[in-house]
Amino acid sequence: MDVQDKLAILADAAKYDASCSSSGSKATRAGSRIGSTEGMGICHSYTPDGRCISLLKILLTNFCIYDCQYCVNRISSDTPRARFTVPEVVTLTLDFYKRNYIEGLFLSSGIIQNPDYTMEKLTEVAKVLRKEHKYGGYIHLKTIPNANEELIKEAGRWADRLSVNIELPTENDLVQLAPEKKKPTIVKAMQGISEKISESRADRKRGFKSPRFAPAGQSTQMIVGATATPDSKILQTASELYGGQKLKRVYYSAYSPIPHADARLPGQSPPLVREHRLYQADWLLRFYGFEAGELVTQADQNLSLDVDPKLAWALANRHYFPVDVNSACREQLLRIPGIGTRSVKRLLKIRRFQHIRTCDLKKLKVAWNRAKYFVLTSDHNPALKNLDMLDLDRKLRPATQQLMLFDAMQSATSGEV
Amino acid sequence: MRFIHVACFDDWRSEARGLLSDQIPPTEVHWSAEDDQLGLFDQIQEKAATEKETESRSGNTEPSTRFSVPTPFLDLAGHVACHQDPARWQLLYQTLWRIVHGERRLLEISTDDDVHLLQLMRKAVTRDVHKMKAFVRFRKIETEASAETYIAWHRPDHFIMRLAAPFFSRRFKGMSWTILTPHESAHWNQQQLTYGPGLPASEAPKSDALEDLWKTYYASIFNPARIKVDMMKREMPVRHWPTLPEATLIDDLIRDAPSRVNEMIENYEGFSKTAAHYLPIKQDLRSLQQAVSKCQACHLCNDATQAVFGVGPENARLVLVGEQPGDREDIEGEPFVGPAGELLNTSLHQAGIERREVYLTNVVKHFKFERRGKRRLHKKPDSREIYACRPWLESELAALRPKTVICLGATAAQALLGRDFRLSQQRGRIRMTEWSQQTIATWHPAAILRMPDKNRKREMVQQLIQDLKRGAEFSE
Known part of the structure; x- marks a missing residue:
């Protein structure tokens, strides 16, 4: 099997990992000859699924001893198998990087032999790239829970970001679909990484020249839609991870039909809108001062699919409005539907020099269609009279499902709601 | 009216400085850019421009007309100056005037x-600069003495070469490269960044052998179950596609996606049910044994004679778990009655354990085999069959609540101790599991029988006896 065949199999096997982020490492490693990291990642290409290609995202091997039902690489799947050697991955990464195809490498792997052995191989790729090729680009290594502490330490030295997948939102989901993975083990692995990151940061702050440990932090991913777990539980798990394990990002991946699907998990179209709503809610948790508990307003404990979570919250909490854009504080402004963090920042600046009218808000490119029902401006805002009307819900729900889908995509990239 | 002609930001800056010190309001100035079409008044403009220049220089040296501009404006102007809109110079001066x-x-x-x-x-x-950083695609050419050079041709929307090039020199420090655009080109020789005139696409290499590999990656990382073409086009505008090698694949990928998804949804592998579907309501050993004969969770029930359930006392403190019934067991309906059972019996005897006090069972309840002539050859159950059958074993253990479980062979060990369990390395170690205080794994007697090396065989028997003994001691 040549490299091209292996690449086809091992890239195909890696595509269900949603993360392709290459941001977070603020300075290029000293002494690098090829590659840089300057904080912001770059998306070098886009595939027709709307996802960006920033990193060369591959598995070292898709042989795996585990039997997680949602995974195409589970031991009981008939998918074709392949295994890269360490030099093959190194050459491929450098060749792609030098042609400016990619921003770096995202390397994951099926578990072969045992967690330690697998982790060792992953780390070796990163180490060879850094030491032998003076590669300074981005490296994201998937960490194998249960792997030896020393190996994780080594991995963090060479990688920009480490991640352990939480896989599914609750412990019960894991028991059901991935019986070999245990939540305490996963959380312990995250905790270990998180401690090492803060240790290394603290040391450097005190002026010690300790080696950097995963400067771009850690992230995780959970699959949504494979079990019946409602959004409220998912957001709660996410919020615990942000708070407890200091994660940079939690990725939500809509359970998507996979080739060689397992009969135990019947095929379905991926719940893309739901995934998108979760990302919006996630953003609200991290940047808008919302709590996980207040975001889910529906009786079934799921986020509304028709309207974004901020709007749904506003509709359910109308006593909070109208918010006066000329006098409200930052926290209040952030709760207005259709106004994002950037607009809030600008509003606060402009407010010092002039009154804010409806036309100013439109010029700031806020989503006026949503915002108009909830804001008090210095001039007359005719839409405000609808705030207490019973049919406001209906006015704000999209006319057709289709249209809404496209709306959703825009804010999926910007993250603004 | 003043007619002023500028080509770049520095031109504009010195002109604007002169105009400001002469107190010329924006309405009195007409700005034009180098790339404007030749107009009727071109001659006049140039003349006016040169006049203006001398004026402004003399004006600038006078200390009385100094003024300061906030730094953010300079940064903003530096970027706006690269915009292709000819109106930018006018707009910048107008804003500068208001600021001052x-x-x-x-x-x-x-x-x-x-x-x-x-x-x-x-x-x-800024977006154009960002897209240039993203969409430049280098092609490698080998020059003399095996030196590598990388060349790319890119078409930006604005005049941004000088804004973007320093990024490439930081990123590809150890690589010689050239980026060509219609307006300007940049060259890096691993030490110095130099700029040259713009060049057409025909000056760049036509292909690179690695592009096939890149296209393979692009096609494989695409998930046909999620189609968001608009999103892709917004972030990767179609006007950039001609210089992106992977863009040639897009049409085909979109066209084939729906049929690929349907295929994925329609085809699945494995068994949709597990034995849990056949478990009786009352889960004592007797009811379980009656229910197991009806089990059709996997297809092994089709060829096997009967399901072989565990045997032994209900209050057994020691449970031995094997892999699956063999040929004899399948016919007689009882575990460990074939040749492997014989070896187990003698080993139990030597370990001082009474077989009738022990509960004997298997991970898989039906015999899996391959027909070879008249003989039925044992075949290892795969992970799907093990998973489907597992609820029987779990129910047995839950009903028995034994003190010790001894796994015979890798299949049993991996079923109860985890799939990363390695019998050759971890045999004989005692571990706690959710079913019993002590779980030990040791050789399966059938594996011992198959061992060709006589000495090794003797050693394995001894180890089996020893492990059985340890298990029995703990279950006391």
Whole structure:
């Protein structure tokens, strides 16, 4: 099997990992000859699924001893198998990087032999790239829970970001679909990484020249839609991870039909809108001062699919409005539907020099269609009279499902709601 | 009216400085850019421009006309200057005039018309720079003495070469490269960045052998179950596609996606049910044994004679778990009655354990085999069959609540101790599991029988006896 065949199999096997982020490492490693990291990642290409290609995202091997039902690489799947050697991955990464195809490498792997052995191989790729090729680009290594502490330490030295997948939102989901993975083990692995990151940061702050440990932090991913777990539980798990394990990002991946699907998990179209709503809610948790508990307003404990979570919250909490854009504080402004963090920042600046009218808000490119029902401006805002009307819900729900889908995509990239 | 002709930001800056010190309001100035079409008044403009230049220089040296401009404006102007819109110079001067004449904090008011326009222009330029960083595709050419050079041709929307090139020299420090655009080219020789004239696409290499590999990656990482073409086009505008090797695949990928998804949804592998579906309501050993004969969770029930359930006392403190029934067991309906059972019996005896006090069972309840002539050859159950059958074993263990479980062979060990369990390395170690205080794994007697090396065989038997003994001691 040549490299091209292996690449086809091992890239195909890696595509269900949603993360392709290459941001977070603020300075290029000293002494690098090829590659840089300057904080912001770059998306070098886009595939027709709307996802960006920033990193060369591959598995070292898709042989795996585990039997997680949602995974195409589970031991009981008939998918074709392949295994890269360490030099093959190194050459491929450098060749792609030098042609400016990619921003770096995202390397994951099926578990072969045992967690330690697998982790060792992953780390070796990163180490060879850094030491032998003076590669300074981005490296994201998937960490194998249960792997030896020393190996994780080594991995963090060479990688920009480490991640352990939480896989599914609750412990019960894991028991059901991935019986070999245990939540305490996963959380312990995250905790270990998180401690090492803060240790290394603290040391450097005190002026010690300790080696950097995963400067771009850690992230995780959970699959949504494979079990019946409602959004409220998912957001709660996410919020615990942000708070407890200091994660940079939690990725939500809509359970998507996979080739060689397992009969135990019947095929379905991926719940893309739901995934998108979760990302919006996630953003609200991290940047808008919302709590996980207040975001889910529906009786079934799921986020509304028709309207974004901020709007749904506003509709359910109308006593909070109208918010006066000329006098409200930052926290209040952030709760207005259709106004994002950037607009809030600008509003606060402009407010010092002039009154804010409806036309100013439109010029700031806020989503006026949503915002108009909830804001008090210095001039007359005719839409405000609808705030207490019973049919406001209906006015704000999209006319057709289709249209809404496209709306959703825009804010999926910007993250603004 | 003054007619002023500028080509770049520095030109504009010195002109604007002169105009300001001469107190010329924006309405009195007409700005034109180098790339404008030749107009009727071109001659006059040039003349006016040169006149202006001398004037401004003399004006600038006078200390009385100094003024200061906030730094954010310079940064903004530096970017806007690269925008392709010829109106940019006028707009910049107009804004500068307002800043100097009483509206010092004008830039903070992003809803002001001029500021708003300038910000839009800056955004367009920044985005274009970002897209250049993303979409430049180098092609490698080998020159003499095996030196590598990388060349790319890219078409930006604005005049951004000098904004973007330093990034490439930082990123590809140890690589010689050239980027060509229609307006300007940049070259890096691993030490110095130099600029040259613009060049057409025909000057760049036509292909690179690695592009096939890149296209393979692009096609494989695409998930046909999620189609968001608009999103892709917004972030990767179609006008950039001609220089992106992977873009040639897009049409085919979109066209084939629906049928690939249907295929994925329709085809699945494995068994949709597990034995849990056949478990009786009352889960004592007797009811379980009656229910197991009806089990059809996997297809092994089709060829096997009967399901072989565990045997032994209900209050057994020691449970031995094997892999699956063999040929004899399948016929007689009882575990460990074939040749392997014989070896187990003698081993139990030597370990001082009474077989009738022990509960004997298997991970898989039906015999899996391959027909070879008249003989039925044992075949290892796969992970799907083990998973489907597992609820029987779990129910047995739950009903028995034994003190010790001894796994015979790798299949049993991996079923109860985890799939990363390695019998050759971890045999004989005692571990706690959710079913019993002590779980030990040891050789399966059938594996011992198959061992060709006589000495090794003897050693394995001894180890089996020893492990059985340990298990029995703990179950006391």
